[in-house]
Amino acid sequence: MLMRISPFNWLALSFLGYYCAYGVFLPLFPAWLKQQAYDAETIGLLLASAYVFRFIGGIFFSGLIKRASGLIRTLRYLAWAGCLTMLLMGWFSHSFILLFGGLMLFSMVNAAGMPIGDSLATTWQQQIGLDYGKVRLIGSAAFVVGVVLFGQVVGYLGESTIPWIIATLLALNGILQLLQPQPMPLDITGKAHEASIGFVTLLKDPTTTRLLLAIALIQGSHAAYYAYSVLYWQSLGISVSVTGLLWGLSVIAEIALFFSLPGYLKIPPSPDYFISPGLLPLCAGCASLMPMYYGKLRCCNVCTVSPM
CATH class of the missing domain: 1.20.1250.20 (MFS general substrate transporter like domains)
Known part of the structure; x- marks a missing residue:
């Protein structure tokens, strides 16, 4: 059993x-x-x-x-x-x-x-x-x-x-x-009466359209990061073990961000925003630091190369 x-x-x-x-x-x-x-x-x-x-x-x-x-x-x-x-x-x-x-x-x-x-x-x-x-x-x-x-x-x-x-x-x-x-999941009894909203109807809503655009841009950047970050780091001479540490640190930072900065990330009640205005400069600042970050990684990598 x-x-x-x-x-x-x-x-x-x-x-x-x-x-x-x-x-x-x-x-x-x-x-x-x-x-x-x-x-x-x-x-x-x-x-x-x-x-x-x-x-x-x-x-x-x-x-x-x-x-x-x-x-x-x-x-x-x-x-x-x-x-x-x-x-x-x-x-x-x-x-x-x-x-x-x-x-x-x-x-x-x-x-x-x-x-x-x-x-x-x-x-x-x-x-x-x-x-x-x-x-x-x-x-x-x-x-x-x-x-x-x-x-x-x-x-x-x-x-x-x-x-x-x-x-x-x-x-x-x-x-x-x-x-x-134990217990096993149970089916919800009764019928739920919910209005069915078509996909075209959702696209006519400007907030939904902006949200889909933002998600598409985010997922697109993620796809490029997932596919090429390790390859790029390897081209800099960074080992897979160090790459694993970098990924682990990034996920830990993500978790810490959402648990330690709830007020900064809070979405305002205004219907004109579907993302926190405070989050936008934070993301832009991090993105602008990425080339500097990679440059420092390259410098650190050079320091580990033995002279010929």
Whole structure:
């Protein structure tokens, strides 16, 4: 008989396994692709296509779930599917076609884990008052552990181990999800009467349009950062282990920002703003410092080079 645990512990373990693996995949997978002799343009093509399939996978698999009781079962299937596709990519990395197909499948099943996990957390929040904030914080901490700890492991063992590390973490996630939460998520009884709003109607709202534009710009910059930051740092001679530390520090800074500056980031009640005016100069200032930051990294790297 499977061990029974509380919903909080089950979701915490699920987020721990998922985001620890994601913390290895997101920053370090481009380094593995480069180690497999793919150039920057090909890596960009692979990762850009992967984002398209992440979008498709999140919608497709979430749409298959009609009852709350199917959330846990779907998360279990997705964890093992992600493990299998990652193993296939590791085995067939020499073939671009097979690698492309494997990455697209992985992107679909991996992306679906986020909204489905959030849906499960929301269901338990309504059902038993689960503290979603604490559970999500565990996920953020797991991401930091994944990128920092396994960044050191990859730095020691080499980039060729990256897909096997990710597959192992996903398998561990699948094993942890075999535990039985008690109580199980229940379907909400009764019919919800909600007005259906079409996509075209939403686009006619200027606030929605501006919000979509802002999100598109943010996600676009993130995509470029995720794809090329590690490659850029490697071109400066920065090792994968140090790259893991940089990523871990950035996530820790992100967490600290949102927990320590609530007044500065508070959105004003005015309908003319959908983002805090105080946040804009902060973001602009950080962006303007990035070239200086990279320059200092380059200087530090020069200092570590032995004279010929």
